[in-house]
Amino acid sequence: MDTTTHSYLRPEDILRLKNYEFGAKAMVEGYLAGKHRSKQRGASIEFHEYRPYIPGDDPALVDWRVYARTKRHYLRTFEQETNLECHLFLDSSASMGFKGVNSALSKLEFGSFFAACVAWLVIKHRDRFSLQLFDESIRTFLPPGATQAHLQKVLRALESNQPGGETSLAESLHRSAPLIKRRGTLIVISDFFDDPSKLFKALNPYLHRGFKVHLFHLLDREETTLPDRNLTRFIDLETNARVTLQPQQFRPAWKQAMQDHQRALRRFAHSRNVDYALLHTDESYFTLFDRLT
């Protein structure tokens, strides 16, 4: 794959991603481990393997010819071509453009690096990857694709992406639902400066349709502790609202508020069997790949 000209997909990341091939198959096999039967019959089904019958399996899947030969019950499993779709929502609102004084990357850049890696990994295994860049509305939608050309489109879209306006993740999810026809994995990368209840309300349709949802909460270190400054006028990147205060005086309260917010997100995620992870921009995004297994 020709990726050397793209800034969000680095050679060293690619080398490291090769170790995550298993992670991609695991996504696939997770689907085919007897839990979900593909409703799409006929085209592009390949024999995968025989496995012993377990009480509870569908007797229709038993290979009787093997039974006649061996007097043992075995099931035939099949590998469905391109039955995994990975849909990635990257928050591109103005707040994602925040980069702390001591940070190397803004949240958007960090998220773009991660999104590029996921796209490469999925497409490498001939799975389909879609990309949504949103702020208060959907700015860019690349429908699922599994080709190299599609990967190039994704990378170019990421590179040309700039922080936009206000955040409305719920609205973007809502608007994207009709565009995403097949269930798969839903990854949302955002700073989630929004009401958690609205967010999970917007996720309900996806959850009902059987999507596997991962919420990756991205924050800069300064957003966790407030910057170490004297009296400062804080200007909201999204709303341009201004607040003048002494960060030192409000730091304890800010920390408490952030922890409460994260706790709320975690609680909602746990209640709906949604994966939630918090990551700071000074950490490695490869830890998120571990969570994708």
Add this chain to the structure above:
Amino acid sequence: MSFLFQNSQWAWALLIALAPLIVHLIARIMPPSYHFSSNYFLKQIIKKTARWQKPKDFLLLLLRTLAILMLILAILGLTLFSQKPLDDHQATQTSIIIVDRSASMMAQESGTSRFDLACKEAHNYLRSKKPEHANLVWIDAHPKALYPTPGTNLSHLHNELKHATPRPESGLISAALQLALTQLQSSEGKKELLIYSDFQATAWRDIQLPENPNITIRKVAIGSRTPENLAVLGLTCTPSRPIMGQNLQIQARLANYTAAPRRQLVTLDLGGQRQSTHVEVAAWGEAEALFQVQPDRTGKLPVTVALEPDGFSADDQRHCVIEVRDSLQLLVLGENTSSLPIWKALGAALPWLSVSSSASLQDALQADFVFVEEWSDHLDLSALIDNPNLTLLLQPVSPFSETALNALSPGWQLTDQQLNSVREKDGWSTLIASPDHSSFSVFKNGEFGNPVEGVFRKRFLLPSVSTEQGDTLVTYQDQVPALAQIGRHLIWNMSLSREHSTWSDQTPFLPYIAELLLSVQPSPSLAQYDFPPGSNLSWTPSREVPLGASVQLHRDSENDIEISKETTATGARYLSDARAIPGLYQWSLSSQPLSYTAVNLPEGESDLRTLNPSDLTGQSVSSQELLQEIALGDGMPLAPWLLLLAATFLLGESLLSNLNRRSLQAKQTT
């Protein structure tokens, strides 16, 4: 009250106090901007904390501003004055300090004597006030000022106060005041008189401080409580000139200046003879200790009565000197001394009685008893009547005189009949009229017979003696006075000659005359041996000091005291150089004691109670108030207080700043 800046050249620094406010305002108006991802949570936090955050911010700003302001005011040297500060045109200050160093100032309170306390406070005053002219006057037996006029040398005054000691003597308060006021009146500028004293009630009760509008009088009372004290106030020896072996009655008057009754051991030392007794003395009361002792040798003997030592020891002892003689002298005065043989016979029979006769009044002055054979107005006995050293035995002679009687005691009137003696062949007998008189004490039980037994054929018809005039000891059977005591003298209306009386032939005559003479024996005050403390002792030897012999003076068992000799018209006189303090002094000639001098604390000094100085004219202040006034008058620098305030404000600011953080940290840990 007014304020002044000592370092006003730094006044512009006051603007620095506005720095926190200016910084705050500038920071508020033009704070640095910071683009942040979301103010959503910040707004929520501000809304929650606004109720206390804004007042807290205001208070912090206020504390910072005040802290800086206090520091700047301290640097500027803010000073508080009680009045307008003096400038160069104000008058000079002349202060005269009177310090009481009389005996009562030796009293100890809390381990320090009143005098030491007074000197310390006077020293503090001088050090703080620093008057342009000052002087020091002591209240003692000889008040004097340190300088003839108020001087500028304060260091010498400080030195004098540091090294001075109190004196066990009474203070002449009026003289000290007069001395100080005289010096002040001739001084220029502001005049001030300060009196440091305990204001002992017995000493100050009758003192009137003058009211002078030009002189500020301030009284500083020293001592806050009355120390407990027991004292020997008086000592009397009767008779004061006894003969050897005679019963001597010594009476000591004690006083208890405490709030509780005391039982005291009182000791007597009479020239080496010692006795002791216990005496109960009531609270704030007096009592007497009585001793009976017989001197065992002739000469001048010292008498000392002592108590157990207490905190005020100057009055725990009292001394006096008595003269013990081997005989009493009786002189028969007159040209016609028909009674002389009788007296001679008495003198021969009584070893302690020496009888002589003379017609000279001058010779009579040396006797203890003078029998005036012919008493009438032809003799001017006024010098003898008033002489405390002798007793007159006055036998009237015809023609008697009312004048003579009135010279003895006024108020007599005689009729013609009473002016001449009468004779009776059968005579008259006599009766004892005052059986309780000490002369009759040995005759009370009748063992020694009737002391006035006899027949008297010649007498004068003297008028009765009233109780105001005297005491009739013996009367004739018809109540005509036979023997009467007027004062210490006797009117002798009992003839001694055998021609006119059988009295001298009676057996009881001799013992009675002895008892009578001893009972009327003169007991003069031996004031020549008493000197007040603070005076220079003097002694005139009764005979010339041999060449080569040296006279010494010493007190108790101490070293010799320096003395000087002066020659007077009557002979040499020796004077002590130092002023006497209470004690017994001995004058010796080549180590042989010849005489004694008793110096006792004046009675009034023993009562250590003080009066309220407010009762006297002038302002009463405490030493602390005085020093504070001086500090305010000279300006009280407020820098220490301002620095303390600044530190307090900064501490408050620090605590307030950390308060919110700590409370939130506590919430997080819970």
